[in-house]
Amino acid sequence: MSGSPAVVMRLVASAYAVAEKAGTIVRKVLHSGELGIVEKTGANDLQTLADRLAQQSICASLSKRFPKITIIGEEDLPSEVIQEDLIETGQSEEILQRSCPPEYSQLKEEEIVVWVDPLDGTKEYTEGLLDNVTVLIGIAYGGKAIAGVINQPFYNYQLGAGTQLGRTMWGMLGLGAFGFQLQEVPGDRRIVTTTRSHSNKLVTDCVDAMEPHEVVRVGGAGNKIIQLVEGKASAYVFASPGCKKWDTCAPEAILHAVGDEVQVVAVEELADHISPKGEGDAPIIFTPALDIFVWIRPQQVAQQAWNVAHLGQQCSRVEQLPTDKCLFL
Numbered sequence: 001m002s003g004s005p006a007v008v009m010r011l012v013a014s015a016y017a018v019a020e021k022a023g024t025i026v027r028k029v030l031h032s033g034e035l036g037i038v039e040k041t042g043a044n045d046l047q048t049l050a051d052r053l054a055q056q057s058i059c060a061s062l063s064k065r066f067p068k069i070t071i072i073g074e075e076d077l078p079s080e081v082i083q084e085d086l087i088e089t090g091q092s093e094e095i096l097q098r099s100c101p102p103e104y105s106q107l108k109e110e111e112i113v114v115w116v117d118p119l120d121g122t123k124e125y126t127e128g129l130l131d132n133v134t135v136l137i138g139i140a141y142g143g144k145a146i147a148g149v150i151n152q153p154f155y156n157y158q159l160g161a162g163t164q165l166g167r168t169m170w171g172m173l174g175l176g177a178f179g180f181q182l183q184e185v186p187g188d189r190r191i192v193t194t195t196r197s198h199s200n201k202l203v204t205d206c207v208d209a210m211e212p213h214e215v216v217r218v219g220g221a222g223n224k225i226i227q228l229v230e231g232k233a234s235a236y237v238f239a240s241p242g243c244k245k246w247d248t249c250a251p252e253a254i255l256h257a258v259g260d261e262v263q264v265v266a267v268e269e270l271a272d273h274i275s276p277k278g279e280g281d282a283p284i285i286f287t288p289a290l291d292i293f294v295w296i297r298p299q300q301v302a303q304q305a306w307n308v309a310h311l312g313q314q315c316s317r318v319e320q321l322p323t324d325k326c327l328f329l
Helices: 007-032 049-065 122-127 201-209 221-229 245-258 290-295 299-309
Strands: 038-042 045-047 070-073 112-120 134-141 144-152 167-172 176-178 191-195 214-218 235-243 263-265 282-287 318-321 325-328
Touching (some): 007 049, 007 112, 007 134, 007 167, 045 122, 049 070, 049 112, 049 134, 070 245, 112 122, 112 245, 134 221, 134 245, 144 221, 144 245, 191 201, 191 221, 214 221, 221 235
Parallel strands (some): 070 112, 191 235
Antiparallel strands (some): 112 134, 134 144, 144 167, 235 282, 318 325
């Protein structure tokens, strides 16, 4: 590759290194035994010292290298001087060596928004369900997710002492997705992954309407996306408000980067992407096989899910399919 890497490639390369730094922080806090847990809105909405330190590290590190980029983190933290040991200055050389997709090669810093969930799956983190935990850094342009980095701080933790922990996956539209082996659920199985701790009747109705052979209830949006790309689930369904843009930006980018084998259905696009609080909760239905969504029935359940997804707007058309199944169009 000739010349200096494009801004967005340097950003993704930095985000990769910064996510790994954040993963190290998350592990260090857990091993200290001092989690510093506080409730934000209730027992299912927690914040720990790891959330706070990881977000400080991510935001300060990226801001230092890319001062004109808008960075929005999940945690509402006071402005303060960041400890120098939280700053990560490294970059992934492997990413820097890749050619930038032409459509993004001329992007300027001020055109890019970074969405940060410093510790996705905080409740599971406090309960020791460590494989649910991820660090999410999503990159958006023009209101759409174009690149993302997911770090799993405790990947392989169940293998016991002496095992090297953690892995990082990333993806970018026009380049592909890396850091994992893409696999599919056997074609004769419908396995749905959904929320572990934020369910309601609509979520349950939509999951049941897909007539799954198995339902996998786990924590963390990032973790559920990993279930999809590694063939542990056919679809991720969360047909209810609750997910914010810091939850969905990085996973959505990686799913799209996988290519035509993955379809994203009824996920809110990142419109109004500089909203400071990530307003516009998005119901989530992700799947690596579009025909899975033929299995949403009866019609009123599909209509109800559509109404939630589109903030009360009526579905323009719900196509009737055999045996009363329907598909959003």
